[in-house]
Each structure stands twice: as structure tokens, then as C-alpha cells.
Amino acid sequence: MVLKSRHRIRTSDLTPSPREIQARCFAGMLEYFSLFCAAFVAATGVDCLAVAIGTAHGLYKFTPKLNIERLKEINAAVDVPLVLHGGSGTPDDMVREAVRNGIRKVNICTEFVKAFGEEYIKTQNLPGFKYSIPGLFAPSKQAGYALARAKMELFALNNNLSPL
Numbered sequence: 001m002v003l004k005s006r007h008r009i010r011t012s013d014l015t016p017s018p019r020e021i022q023a024r025c026f027a028g029m030l031e032y033f034s035l036f037c038a039a040f041v042a043a044t045g046v047d048c049l050a051v052a053i054g055t056a057h058g059l060y061k062f063t064p065k066l067n068i069e070r071l072k073e074i075n076a077a078v079d080v081p082l083v084l085h086g087g088s089g090t091p092d093d094m095v096r097e098a099v100r101n102g103i104r105k106v107n108i109c110t111e112f113v114k115a116f117g118e119e120y121i122k123t124q125n126l127p128g129f130k131y132s133i134p135g136l137f138a139p140s141k142q143a144g145y146a147l148a149r150a151k152m153e154l155f156a157l158n159n160n161l162s163p164l
């Protein structure tokens, strides 16, 4: 049986509109975002917290813009190290600013794999190259190490670097 009512509520009849409700909820969520982060850390006991402040995984097709103000609020609200996913391709000055404001782990997997992969291809195209496991992979590993070292120095995290 289908009930038909003359008083059926349509979303277009709602005041405020669903779109406006959504906007208000989102604004409220942002207002209390750092409190939410603190509650999340306390409730879960996580060791670190990955924050969404404008980065994305993979290689960028545009320059990301980090929300440093939000990062500052989260950093002030929680006492665990903060993580930046999507660090690959994020401009150096932005990452340094993020590190200055609580980021303690920067994920750069795509850049690392790219450095490794480019060296892997380059190595095979060198004159006189002969296939061997160390001959093929050692230069690629060194390219990965070099990238990791450069990033650590760049982010001022090189205080206790030991030779690789």
C-alpha cells in the first residue's frame, strides 16, 4: 500500500534548505575541528595523527595550498606527533612551514618511487650495462637514499643523520 499525503514534505519545502543545513554543519564542524581532533586522540589512543590540511596522494596536477592555520589549531589541541600524507610534490617552503607547526612525519612515497624508478631506467641505458641484481638495484637504492637524505635536510630533521 502506498500512502499518499497532501502534506508530503519535499526537500525544497525545508527552511533552511538542505544545502544551507549542510553548510552550517560544515562551518560548525570547522569551528570545533581542533576539539574534535583532541577528542579523537583521547578516545582512540593513537600514537600520531594524520591531518587533512590540503595535501593529496600521488603527483599534483596543480600546486597544493596548505591550511597552516588549521594545522596550528590542531597542533595546539593535541599532544601527539602530526603526519602529513601527500607530501610528494608539495613545495618545499610549504612542507617546512608545516614542520614548523607540528608535522613530524612527511609521507613522500610517490617521490621516492619516482626517484628509484627513474634511476632504474637510467641504469639499464648506460653504455656497457650488464644485468645483475646489484648492478640493477644498487644505483636505484642510492637514488632513494639520496632523496630521503635531501628531504630530511630540507625539513631540518637532519640532526641525527648517520651515514647510510
Ligand SMILES: [Zn+2]
Pocket: 057, 085, 086, 107
Ligand atoms: Zn599516505
